[in-house]
Amino acid sequence: MTQPLPELLLEPLVRAALIEDLGPNGDATTRAVIGPDVTYSAQLNAREAGVVSGVQAAVIAFRLVDPALKVSVQHPDGARVAPGDTILTIDGAAASILSAERVALNFMGRLTGIATLTAAFVAETKGHKARITCTRKTTPGLRLVEKQAVLHGGGSPHRYSLSDAILIKDNHIAAAGGVPQALRTARDRAGHMMRIEIEVDTLAQLEQVLATGGADVVLLDNMDTATLTQAVGRVAGAVVTEASGNMRLDRIAEVAATGVDYISVGALTHSAQVVDLGLDF
Amino acid sequence: MTQPLPELLLEPLVRAALIEDLGPNGDATTRAVIGPDVTYSAQLNAREAGVVSGVQAAVIAFRLVDPALKVSVQHPDGARVAPGDTILTIDGAAASILSAERVALNFMGRLTGIATLTAAFVAETKGHKARITCTRKTTPGLRLVEKQAVLHGGGSPHRYSLSDAILIKDNHIAAAGGVPQALRTARDRAGHMMRIEIEVDTLAQLEQVLATGGADVVLLDNMDTATLTQAVGRVAGAVVTEASGNMRLDRIAEVAATGVDYISVGALTHSAQVVDLGLDF
Amino acid sequence: MTQPLPELLLEPLVRAALIEDLGPNGDATTRAVIGPDVTYSAQLNAREAGVVSGVQAAVIAFRLVDPALKVSVQHPDGARVAPGDTILTIDGAAASILSAERVALNFMGRLTGIATLTAAFVAETKGHKARITCTRKTTPGLRLVEKQAVLHGGGSPHRYSLSDAILIKDNHIAAAGGVPQALRTARDRAGHMMRIEIEVDTLAQLEQVLATGGADVVLLDNMDTATLTQAVGRVAGAVVTEASGNMRLDRIAEVAATGVDYISVGALTHSAQVVDLGLDF
Amino acid sequence: MTQPLPELLLEPLVRAALIEDLGPNGDATTRAVIGPDVTYSAQLNAREAGVVSGVQAAVIAFRLVDPALKVSVQHPDGARVAPGDTILTIDGAAASILSAERVALNFMGRLTGIATLTAAFVAETKGHKARITCTRKTTPGLRLVEKQAVLHGGGSPHRYSLSDAILIKDNHIAAAGGVPQALRTARDRAGHMMRIEIEVDTLAQLEQVLATGGADVVLLDNMDTATLTQAVGRVAGAVVTEASGNMRLDRIAEVAATGVDYISVGALTHSAQVVDLGLDF
Amino acid sequence: MTQPLPELLLEPLVRAALIEDLGPNGDATTRAVIGPDVTYSAQLNAREAGVVSGVQAAVIAFRLVDPALKVSVQHPDGARVAPGDTILTIDGAAASILSAERVALNFMGRLTGIATLTAAFVAETKGHKARITCTRKTTPGLRLVEKQAVLHGGGSPHRYSLSDAILIKDNHIAAAGGVPQALRTARDRAGHMMRIEIEVDTLAQLEQVLATGGADVVLLDNMDTATLTQAVGRVAGAVVTEASGNMRLDRIAEVAATGVDYISVGALTHSAQVVDLGLDF
């Protein structure tokens, strides 16, 4: 089970989203039409099947708007839901629930979409060791929760930011003056606690990487399945392999069958469809 | 032409996205493999057709990473591009361009997606007065740029946050004790500079709204086209009409033909597909 | 009754004020001279009559300095007080009460002044439909609480910021090229959820506005009472009317008698006298 | 001449005020009605006589909204102006000038009011050594500029916050167990770089303070002029004297004549009238 | 006993340190290897003798990471500990304790080092009135807690920042045009609540300062002990004296014997050795 995010990191994100949605002086509608003593019992329900993500953020949203709201979680982050399933219930002041509703749903709809899409990709790898992972193609400001949603869907982490791992792409190689130069300075400066990955587009480049040494992971980019198979065979476990580029859902089973270790999919975070959820009273 | 956003408001968003992507101590890859005197001339190119949005953010991203980069814009926000068109060019330190690339693309891919989808909806309204507008179903933290992308695509603004207009939905009506109560207290408290919109799901509710008075806009929610036509006819220009709920692209022409004033589409911001863009060197 | 402000929005304001007053390393006086186990029971009392505002901020100030303080409110925001009335009582550590005192009083003195002055203006409108409203002439940083104080005094809201409504003044008209140009582009871009107000200084301009259409509110600026009467008569309910400019308290009854809908008064927020309050032990 | 405030400290204040006034998505009016190529030459003029303050903030406001605006200062902070005098001129994009106008005026009107009122108090001390000073009764969030406005008006600084000096008031004395206990622990903990002031309400208390020693300044609170004269005579220069409480303008000459060193006036910051200024095009 | 720092000021410091150490997405190790229901009872123990400081920060660190942790303090800030003494105990989720451990120790090791070194200097002044104080040579960002650690060790406060006292050094004197010019403008502008200190390097300069008047404190900089003795004798209590420059521990007894009032030691904050502390389970 994926453990929750630290509140120290997640709360500021939810707080900022609430401030954005409340606007500079608060919810004009509930303030105008709902008295402070009207209470509601509300259910946040799935209207489609999926793998839930964003519950932790939603719970924080309701609490930040009104600490007196009682929120209980029926389907936590990572759980599978069917249409009609209740994910969480909220009891308390109607005005508070309505003021927090949109932010809670905006987080959950998007993140549940990511977790659900990830789970679909993961399902295609069944029977193979390949694991699904994501990229840095996340929504500006939401990397924390989107990378977590990938985990909720059964995906595996990739580097989080430009700080924590080295990934040498074609443009870096060109600027460095070639694969050997790039890998050698990278290895020299990376230290012992940082992984180095390098992109190759052809088998010839792969040979060059293996001959140079120093890479922990090789990114097999935009290869067709036959070439991927060859590449994985050539690597033969010497380094970790990651397939990337044009990784559509209908191709994953075939890619996984090549024996590649990881399949990275930008679409998990940049193209997941929002999952339909609603608050019922 | 939509005017640019104030930099006072947009810059902090781009800055935060860069800090998120750089991570706590910067771009390990460029630092390790690219010398400070390698320079590049790069083009940010469209790989799909679309309506551009996010250029202002991208320009700020490159400038924040390195004020010495020279950025020039060929296709500004709101322009239509064909595959292969160059949107902007960047000249300067290769390391700087590569460190800012992902953030620039993350903004532009998503926002161009929204502008492009909006333009597709707008195209369907041709020959009718109906205007396409969006909702509060935006990505947490990105409302500023997503609402702007809708304008770039030819859409019309809706309320920005809970502060600036009153929109009385079914749950508000229930909590207020009915349509007349809700509209009367809303009118009393809204003052003279705030619009009031109220949701109706049936023609009977519409009658109640018209009888009570006080609404500027009526939201015709989840109605089939026949009912919409009846509702618009019944209103007869007395208030502004907005159709909402299940507004798929293939239905817009028919909905616009009902004579409705506005069609609001949550999908513009929550379900637009990212548009493929790339940085070429 | 005006509902309280969202704590998400108000708390940062109070927190910043406390940090400003505590200075970089805290209250040197209480730290030096008062032991941690000295307790007090204090009353925050009115020394003048008025309409209370700022209680919500004061309660937050005491709580932020010391969550163990017990604060109870006798006269909430919006209540009328006479000299000597106790607005709130605080029990707990003397050092905490004394450290928070000044900030609590600085908020309450100023905001009670605004609410009290507003109430005086509102009283002058008795028997007429005219409502008193404020402007953007608020103290930098305090708009949230000053606009709320106007509500506590019985006033009506105006636009909150430059974002939420369009108000076309003389300089805008000049820059736009005339009233018709200004109103037409405004109406085209405002969308359906934003009100448009336009300033007129003469009856001739008023005719132009009415002929053009597109305005929701007309600002009758700096007119004498006779002209105001004519203007209101000419409008005849076609749009909302707001009188502005030189709206002294002793003139309000006469202005209200013209039948104008709203009277906006910059002095409410920029020239209210602080109301004398004190903390008694 | 009072030197300008450090921009590192002042700019965030102006930036926050602009963000408050622009609202979450910017100036809807100028965006809708003014094209980007309309330029203006504007003058910020005094409509009343006074001592100017807030110019530094106003200049920053125009620059933050649009670095391309050309701003030149005719009457800097601290200068005396007559009605009609131009304080600063601004040339550039009309939309930028109009978007920054209100914030610039909100700072300048209030701060010029404080400087002008201070100058009036200072004028009453002519022929005496007494200097006018202010208190901590400043507007929450604006202490930096309000204390500076007092200097612009010829006033003298007081402690800035609770951190930088010790001021023992009646409630502190009570909590400490008496004047001797309060002064002794204060002197012991204050170190050598912090002044200690103590409030006395009677001549008997003054004797106690002088007998105990350890005070740098004695605050003669709410005394009538005769008692003040006696107190100042009794002190005979042994410590600095500050008169406080009910220090109306019409009483200052008489109070100054007692020979007191400082006269502190809360009204300078909490009750100054805004000075009328306007932007003319 | 030194009273605790206001949480309003200290908490943001601890929060920032935790966010720095957690990194952008939290503690990868505990998340990966420790289940949420493993609990620990941990003791934070001294491994060396010293005077404790940083306990208040450590307690906040554990609470911020996990409000459910039970923390109890055996040796509060300012207490002396021997090797093996338990300073505080923490009970609760193992993952939470381990995630907060490093930040708690980083604060406490450094601050206990400062308090311990201060206490060593204070011990050398025994039998003399001289008090040990610190300088502005603190770690960027940590002045609040480092100055407090000096108090925990028995030291006396100096000015906190450039805002709260005037300290005229040699370069200021040169820029001002001499001692008399510097002291006169300083006295004129400082007001009555700010102390003025001036540096002298020779007895001749001291004469000039005494002749000019206006200084509260004289900084006797880099003098040998014989000269210090002469200087203190010459001052004869007319102003406060502070010795500074090259104040090594082994010289303090001799310096204190000169009769100087204060001895300021930059090394307290810039060169204290970290004290060894550890968390035992």
Place this chain on the structure above:
Amino acid sequence: MTQPLPELLLEPLVRAALIEDLGPNGDATTRAVIGPDVTYSAQLNAREAGVVSGVQAAVIAFRLVDPALKVSVQHPDGARVAPGDTILTIDGAAASILSAERVALNFMGRLTGIATLTAAFVAETKGHKARITCTRKTTPGLRLVEKQAVLHGGGSPHRYSLSDAILIKDNHIAAAGGVPQALRTARDRAGHMMRIEIEVDTLAQLEQVLATGGADVVLLDNMDTATLTQAVGRVAGAVVTEASGNMRLDRIAEVAATGVDYISVGALTHSAQVVDLGLDF
């Protein structure tokens, strides 16, 4: 050569340090005694030998206080200096230079100390492959610049925060239920871009780690040199080795001779002595 830190990350740190040192209303001394037209030419000089670090921060400090200052760097970060060497020169307003001086020196003294101490450790490894690295025992808030100072001194990076690598210590092993359990769940959850290190205190534990597999690095903690030699021999290059615990300078040559890959030294950041630098005019 170590490349400079991104200004986006470093500038906020320097800005915060300046705001801390300026205090809430700026430098009272320079404001009082130095006129705005006094200019200086100042040199920041080394008074001891060392390896420079903190120059980038110092340059930013001078620029933030006054963009008109001209700063030129003679010895950049990473350069060796002898006593008397000029590191940078600053020309411009004397008041600006003096206001920024302390913050510039506080950064540089501490960071140059770290770089210099690191270089001393690095010198001891001469002739061996061992590289010197640091730990998370950094000053709260300064990790960015302290880790960079280690690089300036010739050290190698370690993990930056808890987010970017897994380091399983004894307490984690205990909580996980043993080495095999800890390593297996770590490997499963770490993904392919995160290194895993595990601490061993004995050769028996080392066997267990090697038998389990999954570790990239083994931390040989608190071993005597003989045991270290055995451990390194046993590992035989199968994983990276890091020696840690009690790594005093006088022991490094001997430790390096064991053939260990990395030697981590907490003292680099927690116990480096400040290097003496001064600003001369």
